[in-house]
Amino acid sequence: MASPAPTYTLSDFDFELPPALIAQHPTPERSASRLLDGRTACPADRIFRDLPALLDPGDLLVFNDTQVLRARIFGEKASGGRLELLIERVLDAQQVVAHMKVSKKPAPGARLHLAGGAAGGGFDAILLGRWPDADGPLFRLALHAPDGATPWELMQRHGHLPLPPYIERQQAGGQDPDAAEDAERYQTVFAARPGAVAAPTAALHFDPPVLDALQARGVQRASVTLHVGAGTFQPVKTENLAEHRMHSEWYDIPAATLAALERCRQRGGRVVAVGTTTVRTLESWARSGQAQGDTRIFITPGFEFQVADLLLTNFHLPKSTLMMLVSAFAGYDQVRQLYAHAIAARYRFFSYGDAMLLQRQRP
Structure with missing residues (x-):
């Protein structure tokens, strides 16, 4: 008889993070950030521009093309x-x-x-x-x-740009100055649809040379839209995860992307979700059948993923819904080990931090 699935509480997603590892500024070049390849039990330390070599011809990268508002x-x-x-x-x-x-x-x-x-x-x-x-x-x-x-x-x-609360850009009066680096770098190179108050941070690492290398390798691209809300930074306050009320965000999956997903499956390629917002969008569609609407989907360990095979994501806040999502995707124990490795190896955390590549755990 199979053992029952573990029940997780809020405390299970807590960890100690040295404040010095919270990235306050982006790297000089987008693709110069570090990339932790966490697809196997033995993680590998890489640079983000190595990503094309880690994917296969016929894979499909799905981006969130939302644009951050000066909100x-x-x-x-x-x-x-x-x-x-x-x-x-x-x-x-x-x-x-x-x-x-x-x-x-x-x-x-x-x-x-x-x-x-x-x-x-x-x-x-x-x-x-x-x-x-x-x-x-x-x-x-x-x-x-x-x-x-x-x-x-x-x-x-x-x-003004709504920078995350852990990025310190303060001047007299407590207002955030609009630094030139933030105006450029707290926005993806393919941002197209205005509506977000936070950037889809895993996509911030992509630049034209990396996109060109992916195309040359035969990796396909498609986009979805999820307008990231401020709720992404709100802490979960209930120890019992079932009592948490998830914030609502609007999403849209174009017909062209739905067709690209189907072609990817037919050729045996892998769907690579760029960021947790893309995962939430794809899984909301898979569960509801609706290609557009509002979603409150809350993904915790035990969730059955239907679309994404790989996940490219940054390192997330302790006790956050995003920490729960990545734990559900790659496995709780695997993610704990990867975070311990990242802290020991001095990876940079959160929005302007480094990235990791995860593989969906199979039952």
């Missing part, structure tokens, strides 16, 4: 109290959904002055209420610009 906007309440918005989603030509950081939350109907307000070269917003319901974690706002600019245009004019 962080500073302002104040009518009373003068400072606030910060992180626009998570654009609903229409005027309304947005956003996280709000403020000492005391204003009431529905309150007018907020953003980027100096309408009288100071910025714009105003009216707070409409919580979203998606009265207990929702986000706020729905109507933006009012003097010239009728759309939310997209207002973010481009007045917004």
Whole structure:
């Protein structure tokens, strides 16, 4: 009789990480980052530009082509109290959904002055209420610009890149400066569809020379879109994983990508998911049959993957949903060993850190 599958709790995904290993800046070249080949019991230390040699002709790389918005906007309440918005989603030509950081939350109907307000070269917003319901974690706002600019245009004019909380870019007032390196490097070279507040970080390592080498080797490419939300950084607070409420993110899989996936299977190639966001997108489609929509998929050990064979991913936060996903994909014990190796070998962690290549564990 087979032994029962282990039951995991939040504490099982914790680990000690020296703060010095949290990457604060990208490597000088995208593909110069390190790559831990963790497909077998004996991991191999490589450089990311070695990736093409690790894949086979006929394999299919699937990228997330989302583009990070300049979604962080500073302002104040009518009373003068400072606030910060992180626009998570654009609903229409005027309304947005956003996280709000403020000492005391204003009431529905309150007018907020953003980027100096309408009288100071910025714009105003009216707070409409919580979203998606009265207990929702986000706020729905109507933006009012003097010239009728759309939310997209207002973010481009007045917004700041929403760097992850563990990347320190602080100046007077606590606002993030828009460093040139971040404007270029906290965005993938193939970002095409605006809507994310965090980058699909595994894809940040790709540059034109690596893409050219992959094409020359006969590795195919396809794309999906998942607009990464700020919830990707929110810690899991319940020891019992079944009690965690996963954040919602919008995804889309084009018909061309669905066709590419089918051709890959027919020729016996492997599907290589670039990043956990791509895995979540592909597995959401596999489970629901819907090529577009919102997903709250929460992947933990015991999950049965249906699409991805290999996963290219960065190193993730302790106790995070992403740590749980990679453990489900490659096996809990394997991932623990890989993280121990990465820490001992001084790999760089998180968004601007290094990457690893994982193989899906088979039952």
